[in-house]
Amino acid sequence: MVALIASFAFLLLSSSLNFGSVLAQPTPAQQKRITKAIKNAANNQTVDWTQFVNPFIGTDNFGDVCPGASVPFGMAKFTIDMTGYAPAGYVVDPTQQVRGLSPLHDSGTGSSLGSYGNFEIMPLLCPGGFNTCTTNVNARLIFRKNNTDDASPGYFTSTLSNDIKLEATSTRRAGLERFTFPSGQKQYFVLDLANDLPQSFMGGEMNIDPTAGRITLGGFWGSSFGPGSFKYQAFACYDLLDNGNQKLDEFGVWTADNFGLDAKGLGQTHLNLSVNLIGGVYQSGALFSFENSSPNPATIRVGVSFVSTDQACANAESEVGTASFEEIQQRSVDLWNQKLGKIEIDVGSTDANVTELLYSSMYRANLTPNNATGEGQGKFANTTSPYFDSLYCSWDTFRTFYPWMSLHSPSDFAEIVENYIDGWRKNGWIPECRANNLPGWTQGGSNGVNILADFAVKYHNEAAALGVDLDELYEALITDGQVNPPEWNIQGRQINVYKEFGFVPFAVLDTMSTGRQTREGSRTLEYAFNDFGIRQVAQLLGKTDDEAYYANRAYRNIWDPSVKSDGFKGFMQKRFSNGTFSFQDPINCSPLDKNDTRSCSLQDNNINGFYESSSWEYSFFAPHDTAELINLMGGQTTFASRLDHFFSKGYFAPGNEPSFQTPIEYHYAGQPAKSVDAVRAVVYQNFAIEPAGLPGNDDQAAMATWLIFHLIGLYPIPSTTQFLVLSPFLPNYTIHNSDLGVSTSVNVVGFDKKSLKETIPNNTSAYVQQVLINGTDIGTRCHFDFYDSFRLGGNITIVLTSDMDSVNDCAGSLPDSLSTGGWAKAR
Ligand SMILES: *[C@@H]1O[C@H](CO)[C@@H](O)[C@H](O)[C@H]1NC(C)=O
Ligand SMILES: *[C@@H]1O[C@H](CO)[C@@H](O)[C@H](O)[C@H]1NC(C)=O
Ligand SMILES: *[C@@H]1O[C@H](CO)[C@@H](O)[C@H](O)[C@H]1NC(C)=O
Ligand SMILES: *[C@@H]1O[C@H](CO)[C@@H](O)[C@H](O)[C@H]1NC(C)=O
Ligand SMILES: *[C@@H]1O[C@H](CO)[C@@H](O)[C@H](O)[C@H]1NC(C)=O
Ligand SMILES: *[C@@H]1O[C@H](CO)[C@@H](O)[C@H](O)[C@H]1NC(C)=O
Ligand SMILES: *[C@@H]1O[C@H](CO)[C@@H](O)[C@H](O)[C@H]1NC(C)=O
Ligand SMILES: *[C@@H]1O[C@H](CO)[C@@H](O)[C@H](O)[C@H]1NC(C)=O
Ligand SMILES: *[C@@H]1O[C@H](CO)[C@@H](O)[C@H](O)[C@H]1NC(C)=O
Ligand SMILES: *[C@@H]1O[C@H](CO)[C@@H](O)[C@H](O)[C@H]1NC(C)=O
Ligand SMILES: *[C@@H]1O[C@H](CO)[C@@H](O)[C@H](O)[C@H]1NC(C)=O
Ligand SMILES: *[C@@H]1O[C@H](CO)[C@@H](O)[C@H](O)[C@H]1NC(C)=O
Secondary structure, eight states: OOOSSSOTHHHHHHHSOOTTOOOSOSOHHHHHHHHHHHHHGGGOSSOOGGGGOOTTTTSSTTOOOOOSBOOTTOSOOBEEEESSSOTTSOOOOTTSOEEEEESOOOSSOOOTTOSOOOSOEEEEOOTTOGGGOOOSHHHHOBOBOTTOOEEETTEEEEEBTTSOEEEEEEOSSEEEEEEEOOTTOOOEEEEESSOOTTOOOOEEEEEEETTTTEEEEEEEEEOSSSOTTOEEEEEEEEEOSTTTTOOEEEEEEEEEOTTSOEEEEETOOEEEEEOOTTOSOOEEEEEEEEOTTSOSSEEEEEEEESSOHHHHHHHHHHHTTTOOHHHHHHHHHHHHHHHHTTEEEOGGGSOHHHHHHHHHHHHHTTTOSEEOTTOOOGGGTTOSSOOEEOBTTHHHHTTTHHHHHHHHOHHHHHHHHHHHHHHHHHHSSOBSOEETTEEOOOOSSOTHHHHHHHHHHHHTTTTTTTTOOHHHHHHHHHHHHHOOOSBOSSBSOOHHHHHHHSSOOBTOOOSSOBOOOOOHHHHHHHHHHHHHHHHHHHHHTTOHHHHHHTSOOGGGGGEEEEEEETTEEEEEOOBBTTSOBOOOOTTTTSTTOOOTTOOOSSOTTOOSSSSSSOHHHHTTOOTTOHHHHHHHHTSHHHHHHHHHHHHHHTOOOTTSGGGTTGGGGGGGGTOHHHHHHHHHHHHHHHOOSSTTOSSSOOTTTHHHHHHHHHHHTEEEOTTSSEEEEOOOSSSEEEEEETTTTEEEEEEEETOOGGGOSSSOOTTOOOEEEEEEETTEEOSOSSEEEGGGTTTTOEEEEEEEESOGGGGOSOSSOOOOOGGGTOSOSOO
8 A cells, every 4th residue: 555645656766776775774783683693593493583583674665664562463563753754653764853652553554644653752851850841742853873773573772862772672552661861861751642643633631640650641543544534542551660660750741832832730640632623733741750869771661552541551560560671572572483483494595685584574474463352442342353453454465465374374364354254243344444443445445355255265164163153254245245335435345336337437426325436447356356255255155146146257347458558459447337438548657657746546536547556557457367368468478478568668566566466477378487587576676674675565564475475486366275386585494384283394496596686597497397295296387275285284395497498387277267267166
């Protein structure tokens, strides 16, 4: 996803990488430490995988990654909030200033104003005393000292230019903050009640209990990617005394603005503010100091909750209690190793950059969505289901994020699926883009459908044991497939007109629902793939009529065979309800579009027919029936040269999700060796072990998991059990699926490190010649099924050759497509 209100130029900017630029953050010691750990781990029996994780990858170049301290799927992610464009709070850019350290963040989301950042605390030096402290956001801004930021799983630190060092570690809903002041300085802190990153405060309360040394605060804020008429609640509990080691000195409240208001109430303990109806930012909070005899560093315990201040305090008590900073950090490291160790590699024989990219990506693949179980609000208050915040957005995550989770963590996947089903129970439709606990904007169709379908096709045998009722899951899918919501910007689809016309028409009279009538081309293509997801589950449950009904070929209805571009004929186009196509140049909204003011995202004047993408790109999107696209485009040879042209001319936009599918589509043209070349180029042109090492928003690890599949030499077809075979970037790995009690090892015969380049050198072994499972040739080198591999455990052998031409065919069946009889039976 890219920002709603940012222009498309944003997306283009983010795909032109500038690796190797000199940055002042993070500290160079961080990469040195990782490099050394990889080197030293070569002969280790048990490996601490967290030492290979670089949390700063994606904190520059609009990756929007949060490098803060978090446990796996932590609801709390502690990091500093920066000025400028910083949706996750943090960015490396040394020209930006720090607003404070705060406990709630999202990771990878592209909302332009930022997400969360509530309850910032800022340590201060106030040489003139309490009344001179700089409290409001602008007054307290401060640069970091260069080369001081550092992070590892469960830990974050930064040092301000006034020499105060900030550190944080965390549990699921709480954490510890540690502040080291220059010696001899009185320790002052300002705590912010109102400001979140998008400055959306809608009222709240704060109370200081000086005896208990406790500040409780909470209120209402607006969504970072959804309707402004919705608000969410959040609460925090700051315990200041560090189990009695620290003594509070002065305390009070403050209210301030940028125009002279700077009022402080020494000794006052309450604030109760309502929404500021005239607009503008209401700034208010607490200010306190510790007695001079208090220890340095100072430690502060923080609990957060979406339910109440009482629950925020209870979370801090139960999750942190009296544990030390080091104990909490170690617990986090242990939790991370359980997740990271689900893929095990031979560190000694793996390229160091591949190791770092793999485990950093695996880290982010377990960082979101935010596990807010027990913290539901609104309709989710008291829900007995698991509850996850930030499903942000399903359009991003259905392609690679959940298929990757399906390989190793079905019980985590089941919890999230049950949470999606619970969203349908409570709101009537499957959530599409839950942001800040609220329904966010729909980008494509109801892509949550494809996530539920992916779970169902792989784990229908275990579903009940994992807490998922398949019949209910199916009912949720059918609702999204049949029932038009009154307003489809936030959930469901504009299914009424789609059913009537067989595509989503442009400029159609819809008398039954409202929604922004744009993106008719891409919505038709997404709706068709959503339907295919329903078809898959219908097949599984033996619902033959539904299986036929949802075997959707709607994409053919928007294929305009007459449109030409660069000598290629036939493109997806938006279409009027009378059937006439509405011509839009297929290059519009591609990286080659010369019009840098064209609207390509959710804007009401996006008249292009496609969402954050061009017709050049979306014309390749029918993952369930690529064979039919090949037919439409004029056969395998034309299709392959069209893909060649797509990449060489520059229509490929790797910074955003619609491009995920194209590099591997040579497989469907029977040219799998060319997919291998394309994937090498994608990886080395767009990914690196640097803050700018992502081509675009990580989008809750959509990018991270796209990269993981490329590195391990596989590619998932979502909502199916099929995996395409590519060329791994490492000689072997094992994926542990402990919930099933199985492990699957992939061994690459003929692996050659010299192939790890943007362009594979001549005479270098890298192309797939043969695939064996448990030593038996599987009869094609293009694909295999989950039920024959990762579902069972065992070993997969991928034999490589340098003779590309001799293996540039599947030597057996092509991957499945509906129109050629694919997915004939449920597994
Ligand atoms: C490898 O083993 C050494 C010695 O036991 C240990 O200090 C180091 O942390 C280990 N490295 C990793 C990455 O596990
Ligand atoms: C940090 O480094 C940047 C870029 O190298 C430089 O412009 C800036 O002045 C430095 N900041 C401080 C506080 O030294
Ligand atoms: C805070 O103000 C609201 C109205 O704005 C009121 O309903 C509430 O009772 C007040 N709370 C306290 C503790 O005074
Ligand atoms: C590893 O990454 C670094 C930093 O991006 C880069 O300079 C180096 O060339 C890479 N090495 C390999 C072997 O890819
Ligand atoms: C949740 O439980 C509380 C306390 O029993 C009750 O006041 C509230 O109405 C419940 N909310 C919902 C949405 O069920
Ligand atoms: C989410 O949190 C709950 C409550 O602690 C826990 O039972 C569950 O396993 C967590 N889920 C994941 C995926 O981490
Ligand atoms: C279909 O409708 C469009 C938009 O109103 C119009 O431009 C076009 O001429 C119509 N086509 C036919 C065949 O009537
Ligand atoms: C560029 O796009 C804008 C916004 O869609 C549009 O108004 C304008 O006419 C376009 N310019 C050209 C030259 O097509
Ligand atoms: C992985 O591959 C390397 C290099 O070919 C080899 O030395 C090592 O024994 C392999 N490890 C396993 C577990 O197969
Ligand atoms: C690699 O092979 C290609 C095709 O056979 C040939 O055109 C090219 O010159 C070779 N490159 C090198 C560096 O040998
Ligand atoms: C893979 O499995 C086959 C059949 O069980 C076995 O013969 C072979 O030794 C195994 N290979 C490896 C590398 O474990
Ligand atoms: C491969 O071997 C594993 C372990 O021996 C076994 O569980 C699995 O069923 C085998 N896979 C196939 C497809 O036979």
